[in-house]
Amino acid sequence: MRKNPFKHWTEIQYLKEEIKNPLIEVGDYSYYSGYYAGGKFEDICVRYIWGDEESQKMYNPVNDYGWVVDKIKIGKYCCLASGIVFMMGGNQNHNTNWITVYPFKKKLIESYKSKGDTIVGNDVWIGSEAMVMPGIKIGDGAIVASRSVVTRDVEPYTIVGGNPAKFIKKRFTEAQIEMLLEMRWWDWKEEDINNAIDILSSTDIGELYKYYKENIK
Structure with missing residues (x-):
């Protein structure tokens, strides 16, 4: 069983001090409040992104295959609630233009497509268990409601919510x-x-x- 790195629900972790993955960039004072999810931000919140210790030992998609690997860039003073998910890894080798989306081993290199970097602006609040899809840009001062699924870019100082996340109002x-x-x-x-x-x-x-x-x- 994974040990919970958070001792109580009010504890936060400033991500700039915690992040080790070279594909994740975080600005000053942005924090993760992850007690209820029971794990570190990199382990729980960032899905399917190359750069974890085991994947680094196995292969390097940039050097080995020439892939453009998507990054996640988070600005300053962001508030990230427990259990949020950033879906990364481009199309995860499931090419929707092909007859089959199955990632046959001999076609892995050809099937991959980048979705672009996921960018979270400054002073953004993302609620508990919200999911942000690959390549999304969330503007400065935006708010994403809990359990929303963000499939489109979010303009600055805009509140969105739902599945898929829709415009609620300007702040x-x-x-x-x-x-x-x-x-x-x-x-x-x-x-x-x-x-x-x-x-x-x-x-x-x-x-x-x-x-x-x-x-x-």
């Missing part, structure tokens, strides 16, 4: 979203972020923009 007005995307608070110096925590933890985007104009820009 703010278009003008406010433009200001937030201009400010990119997650790229500020840590001192500036700390000074603005009270504003960041409020609904006053105008006040944050004023702070940005006076102190950052």
Whole structure:
């Protein structure tokens, strides 16, 4: 039985400190809250991605076959809930254009197709047991509801949910979203972020923009 690396449900792991897989990139302060799934982010959440220790010993798809291997790139200050799943590995050798999707061993090299990198923006919240399909891009400030299946790109500061995940609402007005995307608070110096925590933890985007104009820009 796998030992749960989380001692209690309130414990989080900052992923930048934990990630070992060369195909996973994570920004500062993005965390995984994985107590209920009972395993590490790389073991539980990222499916079918070459780079784990055993696969590395067996083969190298880039050097051996010339494959373009998809990566997952997660921005800063993201909140990733327990049991989320990122489906990776391109088409996983199941070529839907062929008569059969069965991956015959002699056709493995020909059958593979990349789906492109999966990209999660900054300040994104993905709810418990949501699934993100290969090659998806989730914009800054977006929210994915629990147990959603994300099959299409998600625009910045948009809430989606369901299977397949559908648009629920924008978090703010278009003008406010433009200001937030201009400010990119997650790229500020840590001192500036700390000074603005009270504003960041409020609904006053105008006040944050004023702070940005006076102190950052």
